[in-house]
Amino acid sequence: MTAFRYRLRPLSAADTPDALLADILPQGNSSGPLLADGSPKAPWCAVVALLHSLGTRCLLIQTDVRDPDFLEEHQAFYSKQHRPVQSACVRVHAFAAEMPQAGPAVDPDVLSFLDAAMGDPANYLGFVTLRPLRHAPVGATILRPPPSVAPSATDKFPVHIAGNAFEVDGTPFLQQDNAVGACAQASIWMALRTLRRRVGNAAFSPAELTVAATRYLASERTFPGRQGLTANQMLEAVRFAGHDPLHLIVRSGQTPATANAVVAKAHPYTASGLPVIVILLTPHGGHAVLAIGHSSTPARVQPLSRQHNHLNTPITYSVASDWAAGLVIHNDNSGPYLNLQSGDPTARPYCLEQTYSLIVPLPEGVYTSADEAEFLAVRAILLASLWFTIAAGKQPELPQAPYTLRPYLCSRHAFRRWAKEDPDLDGEARDIYRTATLPKTLWIVEIHDANAYDPTDGSKRTRCGEVVLDPAADALHGDALLFVRVTKDLWPAIAAFEALLLVEDTTSMRSIGLKSGSRSAALVDPWRS
Amino acid sequence: MTQVLETGLAPEDLAGMAQKAQESLAHPGVAVEVPRAMVRRLERAFHGVLTEQLLVLREQERILPQDSFELRIR
Numbered sequence: 001m002t003a004f005r006y007r008l009r010p011l012s013a014a015d016t017p018d019a020l021l022a023d024i025l026p027q028g029n030s031s032g033p034l035l036a037d038g039s040p041k042a043p044w045c046a047v048v049a050l051l052h053s054l055g056t057r058c059l060l061i062q063t064d065v066r067d068p069d070f071l072e073e074h075q076a077f078y079s080k081q082h083r084p085v086q087s088a089c090v091r092v093h094a095f096a097a098e099m100p101q102a103g104p105a106v107d108p109d110v111l112s113f114l115d116a117a118m119g120d121p122a123n124y125l126g127f128v129t130l131r132p133l134r135h136a137p138v139g140a141t142i143l144r145p146p147p148s149v150a151p152s153a154t155d156k157f158p159v160h161i162a163g164n165a166f167e168v169d170g171t172p173f174l175q176q177d178n179a180v181g182a183c184a185q186a187s188i189w190m191a192l193r194t195l196r197r198r199v200g201n202a203a204f205s206p207a208e209l210t211v212a213a214t215r216y217l218a219s220e221r222t223f224p225g226r227q228g229l230t231a232n233q234m235l236e237a238v239r240f241a242g243h244d245p246l247h248l249i250v251r252s253g254q255t256p257a258t259a260n261a262v263v264a265k266a267h268p269y270t271a272s273g274l275p276v277i278v279i280l281l282t283p284h285g286g287h288a289v290l291a292i293g294h295s296s297t298p299a300r301v302q303p304l305s306r307q308h309n310h311l312n313t314p315i316t317y318s319v320a321s322d323w324a325a326g327l328v329i330h331n332d333n334s335g336p337y338l339n340l341q342s343g344d345p346t347a348r349p350y351c352l353e354q355t356y357s358l359i360v361p362l363p364e365g366v367y368t369s370a371d372e373a374e375f376l377a378v379r380a381i382l383l384a385s386l387w388f389t390i391a392a393g394k395q396p397e398l399p400q401a402p403y404t405l406r407p408y409l410c411s412r413h414a415f416r417r418w419a420k421e422d423p424d425l426d427g428e429a430r431d432i433y434r435t436a437t438l439p440k441t442l443w444i445v446e447i448h449d450a451n452a453y454d455p456t457d458g459s460k461r462t463r464c465g466e467v468v469l470d471p472a473a474d475a476l477h478g479d480a481l482l483f484v485r486v487t488k489d490l491w492p493a494i495a496a497f498e499a500l501l502l503v504e505d506t507t508s509m510r511s512i513g514l515k516s517g518s519r520s521a522a523l524v525d526p527w528r529s
Numbered sequence: 530m531t532q533v534l535e536t537g538l539a540p541e542d543l544a545g546m547a548q549k550a551q552e553s554l555a556h557p558g559v560a561v562e563v564p565r566a567m568v569r570r571l572e573r574a575f576h577g578v579l580t581e582q583l584l585v586l587r588e589q590e591r592i593l594p595q596d597s598f599e600l601r602i603r
Binding site for chain 2: 182183184226227228229230231234247248249250252279281285286287288308310311312313314315356369371372375378379382383385386387388389390391393394395396397398400428475476493496497498500503504507508509510511512513514515
């Protein structure tokens, strides 16, 4: 039974990060002191805190793990050292199930436990890979988010253990090793690994990302990679992996960005389930974290954020990011599922105001940015408003009720699923949405009643329509509009009509009066197909 | 509260559009085709909406500050 690599141990509130690590790692580990003073142990401490908050009762310790990411790091760097560095990792799986009471550590109880745990999907909470590096132990890790956090850039990842197929719904996390890669590579790794199953593009190891980033734009050695990357090198690595990186500069010269501006820029992408790499300019230099969601509140946290003027017509509306106070981030040097909020950009704690730029790994064929989609949606709403009001015998009017726009990218399958399942959507609109020829990916801009909108409750019927756009169109000159649907809620003073659907195609525009002007619900998880 | 939407459209154009809009909204479920010339006039009327703001935003988002080539992210 010498090859048996599994053992169980309970997790109790008394387990400190240091003691837990000492117990988990193999006896006689050559790494010496496990976490020396001054070593970057914050990620491991945060991981242990997360295990506790998830209600972990039992840990399965799996030794001699050939982790593909660390094998690449080992081959690229650590294998060159004279003093041997192990290439095998330890993986720690977390379970909500109680640890069996009896039986020695090395016995079939482990398998019985695993087989029984399979019976309830809620039992498996995820895993942590521990690299044999005392300065940076936390390798590839996927744990569920804590109950208090609702990230949007997540996926369901299969995990196979001893013939059992478990699944964890979360966002991959990794601590930089500060040798093969720095935070720049770690943030890209987390972003691409999150998207790999959904998009199907490559997700390279930190070592491969370092090589890809420095192929054409290198000012010094590739390894050690602790000097970090420039923004251009990061873009090259993301591009090399098959994504189309959108780089949004939010800092203007020496003037720090406002927290609201950063959240507003990132929100449409995190609402699409896309991870956003946030480049920070801190008092100690550049740093990168990964935004994997936003922290929404039931009440608006920003005043009316959009006030424009067109031909002396004031155009005002709010956007969904007005209900978000900050971003949910993975920070490779402090831990997973943290909050990035407003703060002092000259102080040490990371804050939104330190944001320099955002990198969004867009899916293929998305040429329209969120800002462009928002403006195209406003134009479409004005067009619909003109049509609705002149049909009632009035002069062209703006919408009478305040409205909120919620833009996001989603697959046509997810859009059709919403159309099929929302019972309050007009039947004619439903049939058209489900059967029309549509591009693979869509920009959807939902229109909500601003006075009732609550992003924390997806069941609320606050949706008064939507604008559907082709993300591959030329936003400035092309034909991006596919549909605009609006209900009577936007014009409370006009009782004659229920709702309107305008359909644009290559040859014409069709106007369809709808029988039902009932409000519908938001598509809560547009990235789930 | 009602707010007039300025479009720059000629009254005769608006009258034709109102007829089409009335035709469709008063008969729910019936798709009314809007003549292409009318669609083009509508597109022209709304093309300028937020275009200037959009161009400004594009400039702000795309131009890398000079120090971006020096900033090491680590």
